[in-house]
Amino acid sequence: MKKIAFIVQRYGLDVNGGAEYHCRILAEKLSSIYEVEILTSCAKDYFTWANEYPEGITTINGIKVRRFNTPQQRNKRKVHRLVRRLQSRSLSQKLLRLFGLPDRTDFEQISYEWSKQQGPFTPGLISYLETNQHQYDALIFFTYLYFPTLYGLKSVADRSILIPTAHDEESIYLPAYTSFFKLPKAILYNSLSEKKLVNRLFNNQEIYSDIVGVGIENIIHERKFDSAELLKSDLPYLIYIGRIDPDKGGEILFQHFLKYKEVTHSPVKLVLVGTPFMDIPAHQDIISMGFVDDDVKQALLEGAKALIMPSFYESLSLVTLEGMLAGVNVIANRDCEVLKDHIENSHGGFTFNDFKSFKFAVDKVLSNDADLHILQQNARKYVNDNYSWATVIRKMTSAIDFVSA
Numbered sequence: 001m002k003k004i005a006f007i008v009q010r011y012g013l014d015v016n017g018g019a020e021y022h023c024r025i026l027a028e029k030l031s032s033i034y035e036v037e038i039l040t041s042c043a044k045d046y047f048t049w050a051n052e053y054p055e056g057i058t059t060i061n062g063i064k065v066r067r068f069n070t071p072q073q074r075n076k077r078k079v080h081r082l083v084r085r086l087q088s089r090s091l092s093q094k095l096l097r098l099f100g101l102p103d104r105t106d107f108e109q110i111s112y113e114w115s116k117q118q119g120p121f122t123p124g125l126i127s128y129l130e131t132n133q134h135q136y137d138a139l140i141f142f143t144y145l146y147f148p149t150l151y152g153l154k155s156v157a158d159r160s161i162l163i164p165t166a167h168d169e170e171s172i173y174l175p176a177y178t179s180f181f182k183l184p185k186a187i188l189y190n191s192l193s194e195k196k197l198v199n200r201l202f203n204n205q206e207i208y209s210d211i212v213g214v215g216i217e218n219i220i221h222e223r224k225f226d227s228a229e230l231l232k233s234d235l236p237y238l239i240y241i242g243r244i245d246p247d248k249g250g251e252i253l254f255q256h257f258l259k260y261k262e263v264t265h266s267p268v269k270l271v272l273v274g275t276p277f278m279d280i281p282a283h284q285d286i287i288s289m290g291f292v293d294d295d296v297k298q299a300l301l302e303g304a305k306a307l308i309m310p311s312f313y314e315s316l317s318l319v320t321l322e323g324m325l326a327g328v329n330v331i332a333n334r335d336c337e338v339l340k341d342h343i344e345n346s347h348g349g350f351t352f353n354d355f356k357s358f359k360f361a362v363d364k365v366l367s368n369d370a371d372l373h374i375l376q377q378n379a380r381k382y383v384n385d386n387y388s389w390a391t392v393i394r395k396m397t398s399a400i401d402f403v404s405a
Contacts, residue, residue: 002404003035003135007152008142009120011040011065012053016243016275016291018318019165022214023142027063029215029389030396037136038065039128041120041148047277048073049120068125072116111176115147118171122148130155137404141184145171150180157183161399163212166194167313168337172201185403188212188395190316193337208402215389216321224295227303231287236366237269238331239304241297241319242311244276244288249310249333254281256310256358261285263359268366271304273297298326306331306350306365314338321387324348324379329372331361348379 008023015021027036038060042051049070058065115121125148133139133156141149144164153160162184166172181187181202187209189195199205228234238257244250257270258281269285273292280288289300301307307323309332314320320342323330332339334351343349350361365372 001033001035002137002400003037004030004138004140004400005037005039005136006140006142007039007125007129007148009041009146009148010043010046011038011060012044013060014291015044017046018242018314018316019143022163022165022316022318024060026214026392026396028061029393031063033393033397034137034400036063038063039125039148039152040065040067041070041122041125042067043070043120046119066128068122068128070120070122072121073119111174112151114174115150115176118145119147126151126155133159138400144177144180150176153180153183158185159403160184161186161188161403163188163190164194164198165190165315166198167315168197169313177202182207186210186399188399190214191338191341193341194315197337208399210395210399212392212395212399213316213387214318214321215392216318216325216383216387217389225299227299230289230296230300231269231271233269235267235269236305237271237287237303238306238308238362238365239271239273239300239328240308240310241273241301241323244272244274244278244280246278247311247313249312250278252333253308253310254286256352256355257286257308258283259355260359260362264363266366268305268362270308271300273300301328302326304328306362309333309336309339311339312336317342321383325383327376327380329365329375330379331358331365342382346379346382348375348377348382 006023006027008020010017010020011024027038030036042053042055043049044052050073051070053067055067055069129152138161139156139159140161140163141153142163143149144166153162164187181198182204184207187207189209189211190213192211195211240253242248269287272288275291276288280286301323306329309317309320309330311333312335314336315338317339320330320332320339330349332343332349332351334340334353340351343351352358352361
C-alpha cells in the first residue's frame, strides 16, 4: 500500500474552513486505498495561529495527524506592511529591467518574512519534510497561500501534488509565487476558472494537471433536527454557512439584507452558521448560530429558502455544491468567477452584484414560484454529473501514480 501525506495549515473536526474541510474529507476517502497521514500545525484559529492543539501525533477518524508547533503568532499589521514592501520592490525591479540596469533587488528575505507572518510558521514541519520525505510516495499540499505549502513544497517538489485553491487576489501576485507554481510535479485544480487563472499568471501549462474538485455525497440524510425547533421560529429564512468574514463578503451580505428588510418589511430572517471574524449587526432577524455539528448544519440548510454566497474569492465552494444537491436555492456573488460558473453552467440558481439584483433573487425565492423547482432539479443534476466521488478518486489515484512513478 502506498503512503501519502497531506500538508495543510489547520486540521480538525472543529476547524471552520472550506479548504481544510476539503482536505479532511478527501484524506478520509483515500484512506481505504492508501496509508494516509496529515502534517499540520497546532493552530485552530487562522487569525492568530495560536497553538490550541497539542504538538505530536493524534488520530482523527482513523487518520494519523502529526502536528507541529507554531513558535510565533500572526501579526496582520506586519503582513500588510511586508506586502507593501514586496510590491514596491517589484515595481523597482520592473523599472530597472525597463532601463536595462542591473537587478539588485533581493526579494527572498522579505518574502520569507512575509510568509512567516502570514503563517502558520511551522519550521518543525519543514525540517520533518526535508528529513522524512522518502517515507512517502506522494506529498499533497493544500492551499498555495500559507507557509507550510510555500516552503514545504520547495523542499520536496519532485514528489509533490499541489491543490492550490487559488483566487484572483492580492497575494498571488507577490514575487514569492513567481516561480512557485512551476515547482510541483502535479497540480490539481478545483475548477476550470482556477486553472485558467494560474496558467495565465505563471505560464505553467506543461505541468501535469487535472480539474478534480471534491466529491459530494448524494445521500438522503436522516432528519435528526427540525429547523423551526432549532431557531424557535417557523418564519422563512435565508442562510449563510462559512467563515463570517469581510473577505468572504460578510459586509455586503449584511448591507444588502438590512436594506432588504428596510425596503420590503419582509419577515424573512438571516441565519449565520460559522465562526465570526467580524462584528455581526445587532438585529432581531439576524441569528448567529456559531459553529455547529454537521447534523444541525444540514437541518438548517435544508429548511432555508436560499443559501446566500456573497464571497468574492472561491476556488470551489463546497457549501454551494452541498446546497445545490440538497435542493436549496443558491444566491451567489456574480463577481466571483467560480460561483458565477456554478450558477450559469447549472442553470440552477441566482447571482447578484448589487442591491437590485440581490432583491430580485430574494423576492423570487420567497415567492414559491413553480420555476424554482426546475432550478433545483438543474442544480442537483449539475452536482451529480460533475462532482461524484468515483470521478474524484479516479483522478486522485492517477495523479498519485504519476508522482510516485
